[in-house]
Amino acid sequence: MIRLIPRTQPSKAMIFLSPLLALTLTAVTAFFIFAFILTDIEVSSVFYTLFVEPLIDTYYISELLVKAAPLIMIALGLSIGFRAGVWNIGAEGQYVIGGITGGAVGLYFYNVEGFWLIPLMSLAAILGGMFYAGIAAFLKTKYQVNEILVTLMLTYVAVLFLSAMLQGPMRNPSGFNFPESRPFHDSALLPIIWQGTRLNIGLIIAVILSFVTWFGIKRHLSGLQIKITGSAPRAAKFAGFDDKKTIWFALLISGGVAGLAGLFEVIGPAGQITPGLPQFYGFTAIIVAFLSRLHPIAIIFSSLLIALTYIGGENVQIYFNLPSSITNIFQGMLLFYFLACDVLIQYKIVFFKTIRQKL
């Protein structure tokens, strides 16, 4: 058997080594799993398509950045919640609702142009996401209902709502009955920052948000409030922090950002509201948040890593006719290994002989 012995101080080396170790272990394990299952395909070429190709082709690099932007935004919001011990698992739902409310404003002003349009749509998206996450905050602060279950259930509801909207009020009147909205005009679309690709200003906003969050966590009392509430709720009360406010704050922030990310998908790469809006970003961002240990700047890098598995997964789907769920396997495994390896920061592992104990 193995046993963990707490270190007297966290290991500085392991803080940096554990992510690398986790990545290596994930790659090795995935290699063996694929080798076992994919008897008819050469595994090394699958790996090449997954991890190397997206990094040497400018188109794929731009797409990688396109995918990273919503992940950064959503993960930032979630990381604030997780620090406070508020488990918003339904960012996917808030993302969808933000896409719908922000998109609805755009559709309402379909024939109007103006610089104010995108800010107005963004506001609507943020409010939509906030409202949706706010339901969970209300139920948690008022009735102590677990936010994990509420946000998750509401995600299923949001996806169904999107489908109802696209078959009803939001359907493109001249779209041959496809469940899709009208495509947005240029003045409602996010400006492209890399000509010839789909990369838009969303990425810049995401990176700016990362630094703002970093400042807040590092230098502002609210960052400390969130950390204390998550780590020792009674100490937070002792410090005079209102735990209900913290819950509201955490959920509204994460919901608002997720909503904005939803809109940016709609008026960015998609250009219209489609049933394909939910792309699992809300769930993947949970992984991103953990991989970055909830650190706002690290979130940028882990988002890029996870975006790579997205792009790689899509390519593998196209070239080898493998399901894109290969992405989820990677992400799940990576998180497993990462959680396991992070134990080494706080503990030393020793092996010992089994001691007989009655059951």
Next chain:
Amino acid sequence: MKYQLEIQNITKSYGDLKANDDISLSIKPASIHALLGENGAGKSTLVKVIYGSLQADSGQMQWCGEGYSPKSPFEAREQGIAMVFQHFSLFESLTVAENIILGLDDIGLDTDFTEQIIKYSKQYGLDINPQQVVGDLSVGARQRVEIIRCLMQNPKLLIMDEPTSVLTPQEVTDLFITLRKLAEDGCAILYISHKLEEVRQLCSEATILRGGQLVQNCNPQDHNKQELAEMMIGKKLVQLARSNITTGQDIFSINNLSRKSEDMFGVDLHDISLTIKQGSIVGIAGVAGNGQDELMELLIGEVEAPADSLIFKGEDVGRLNPHQRRQLSMFFIPEERLGHGAVPDMGLHENMLLSRPQKSEMTNYGVINWQNVEKLTQQVIDDFKVQTQSSKMLAKSLSGGNLQKFMVGRELIQNPELLIVSQPTWGVDAGSENNIHQSLIALADQGSAILIISQDLDEILTLCEQVHVLSEGSLSAAVDMEDNGLEKISNLMVGSEKQ
């Protein structure tokens, strides 16, 4: 002579720390043997080795003259060793009977042994109802459950870890009667404590540990309390007394404060009133679980108090949160260090910010000035002799005594006009206890008011000139200490048990 248990040269290390270093002792059959030492002296480790929860790195034990090396508590119990733990061994959501079954290895659920429980409880005067849920019991009753659980194994050696730290004086007296009867019936008792007077009353032998090493095996009745204390602590302590008590005007009053507890296991508070003058130290004595936690929450401001029930410097502070109260120069030290008064996983400098009145200039419009925070933290560490490698060490890495000194320092450095402190020296080594008591006295001598809530009667009697007793959520009037004060306090504390 054949010993019940002999321990020879036991050594046990955790990493670099030698918790037990070459310890030997022998326990005679049917004797009451004290194991004395401060927190961290290595008592718990030694006991865990005897009880099989830990295995020694080296050394041997003999049980009734035969080799003994238990791999688990089950083996220890098979041999006839039972243990009453200081904390952590009852299950609140289960009944008394279920709790007892869990400690007995050969009894299944179907055996109806409520009668047996009642038999033992009568034999040793341990009043208990087998069907009650443990969460509803008082601390004293919980200990009785633990003792019965042990007695039902017909032990040859009973280990008791700090059994009296949570009991009323009356309960302590009752416990001693039970223990003497047990010893007469042939059961040896290993009695772990740091309370010297008790040990001198009860035990015929004592083993004293300090810093993981054996100091001496002796008969405690051959030494006076002072000598035992110095053996245990290894140095002399400053004698404490308030030199000149000069009290000023009333600064804080509690007026008819009542509270209904929301927690099932909580205690309701009834009509509590109290007044504190500048420069005085007021004590609230009482056994844990009589409303101390509920009262403390109201005093700190973690729970809102009714209008006009808390008046500080003429202002109603009942609706203010803890931070707002600190702005008025009320400061607090809660009982629980890790998780309440300090965040275990944060550095001392971050913990400094839990108590951050505006005048400390640690924050400005919510933006943290880390330079000032560092400076102040370092000042607390220096002024209050907190032993730590740096101001960034995690709170949980400090010893209880050092963290308590930090928490006391964090509040005292703000020069509070009123300090409310619960259990200021709970689980703290004697050296730190002495330091903390000195700081509190110095603060009061400056003219500040202090309210101390403590279960430790000695502490209250040393520090306070006005003593109240909290029992079943009601607070007594100030006890007149001139006229049989101690006896009155005892009676007021026990009052709760009679109901």
Next chain:
Amino acid sequence: MNEGLIIAIIIGISIASVPLIFAAIGELLVERSGVLNLGVEGMMIVGALAGFVIEFHTGSSFLAVLAALLAGMAIASIFAFLTQILLTNQVATGLALTLFGLGIAAFIGRGYSEENIQLISAIHIPLLSDFPIVGPLLFSYNPLVYLAFFMVFLVWWFLFKTKQGLTLRAIGDNHDAAHAIGHNVIRYRVLAILFGGAMAGIGGAFLSLVQVPIWGEDMTAGRGWIAIGLVVFSSWQPFKVILGALIFGGITILQLHAQGFDVRISAQYLSMLPYLATIVILVSLRMRDKNKTNRTMPNCLGRIFHSTS
């Protein structure tokens, strides 16, 4: 409505509630031991796939169910190892388990989405099953339905009538105390987690072997999460799991029948009902006993146990 329709609805409700009963009763035992496993959805989908694949290749329902059980346990063992031996955060690990389960099931199941299997058939007991009303209502289900109700009984019996069950509850109440008096906290918890995995696996297999004869990578559709909600609803009391599951089964079936009856609401809104109902029930539960702390919730739920000795 005629008699036949009512019987059909009741049978439908029972069938719809069975996967939830399996998954929830497993999770209930896990939570009673003080562990929160949020990977139920992932374990269910893996069970659904394993059952389907084995049924497709062997045609043996018994082997299919056994495979689902083992698959659920296998994936639960990852969770057990991480949270109990490596002391990882249970919430994060549970989420990872769900994501990983969904991914691996979709990946392995990629070749089976076009295939069909034979559904497990209902039992037929001569005389009893033919008895009017009572026959179809009580004696004409498939064996897994009876197994589900039996498992609820078994878990209740274990928890409240055996010493090991008492120990498990004690561990969930206070793991430090249980350790102090010599019980092996980690072993109990690992076994409970494996049992939870087995039950979730069978619950998932019920979807692919009894409810529909096809495999789809989204066929659990949040049932794992609803099962976790059901455990809260049950206040950790086994028999209340049945009650909760029947309510959800009822909502699911009513929603289907409402669609059949051409109710003038979009199908999407009706499909939201089970999810909304979960929330409504959790809220109403809290409104009912708002002023007291929940005594039945295991004290140590989700807390990491690390013995210092």
